[in-house]
Amino acid sequence: MDLDVVRHRATNFLTRRVAIPIGEPDGRTTPRLERIVRAFRATGINAKAEPKMDAWLKTHAAFEVPLGQAVHTAGGPVALADDPDAVRGMLHLMRRNLAAMPTPPVPRGFAALRTLPESLLVATLRRFLRSPTAVHSGLSDASPAAVAELARLAQQMRACTKGR
Template sequence: MKLLVYGAGVCGSLFAARLHEAGVDVSLLARGERLASLRRHGVQLAEEDSPAVRRVPVPVVEHPADGHDLSGHDLSRYDLTCVLVRAHHVDAVLESLTGLDGDVLFLHNWAAGAEPLGAAIGHERVLLGFPPALAGGTMDGGVVRYRAANFMTSRVPMPIGEPDGRATPRLERIVREFRTAGINAKAEPRMDAWLRTHAAFEAPLGRAAYAAGGPVALADDPDAVRGMLRLMRHNLAAMPGPPVPRAFAALRSLPEGLLVALLRRFLRSPTVVRSGLSDTSPAAAAELDCLAEQIRAQAKVR
């Protein structure tokens, strides 16, 4: 299978590097300074604060339909394009994918459903997914610094599914290819509901942490946590069906006081403190705003 990874941020770079090291025919799309850095050095990886940097020579392209990389490899056709960008960048990505062949797996925060994706590139090409919450790290210059327990080695599987929930041969093939490459993937028959549930939880959580200045500061403000929880409950109640995974139903059924206490403990946990919830960049805020707008739009449709 020939793959294109669209998005050379932390997750996209880690994803492409792991696939390349596993022997998969993969290319990484990047632009601007990131493209120049990747062409000079390859994907540079380092574990958290370690001074040791290793370089993975993933083929790089600037446009989806680029014909060849610097080594002369034909990069004009792909069996699968994996999109790993922030939600507010998806519209721009769709424009560049319209003339490209092959299936497209969208791996990112998304609460708008498959319809706008399929309307732009063809409904038959769309698959949905999400890299697990353990994915993450920071970009230090041109070096991706990641936690040792990143999503390539995580016990938390990467869910992938057809928009209509079918168990298709292409879905089985893609899951099998990722597993062979050492990526813990699984077929999720309710992928659209999974993404909506995640957004219903993630958007209030991320926006509250952003406003507070980080997860620990949010944990120290029980009133802010209570307001965040109520918005989560509102979002989940507005969904057309039950949450996926079912465990999220506890956010609607357990007593508010108990949930506030549990969420405050959760926000102080080492995994959360070192997660993307500490990201105060404008890009993080823009993605959270995009998710919140998608949730509001879906509630109006319902």
């Protein structure tokens, strides 16, 4: 969001295949939700109604917080890709976060982070971190607001993983 304008990166392979999930807090499909999804689609933004929005947001945080913090610490996605030990540490945090979730990950594909061999995941993550998608994704945003948001989300993730 840029004030009241939604900005979206140019369509690419990933954005054509992965829809932006939009959902109501209670999971219902409401007329409002349907209008919002139609509005996004009318502008060419791939969007879909997500009935498990809470689980989607928690899954996203379980993945995004370790990723964002590792990228920030390394000095960018490519720098992180060049440090396999740091990628491995990031993956361990992602796995811990996913294991602590009270519900299965949404989308289900994120369960692969818990089950696939570490060596395969590290290689895949390193390749992703070098990709134009990662480099131009906003992962490199080291603004005070982005860093503060990651820190707050990390604090919330730690609170969720403590009891598990």
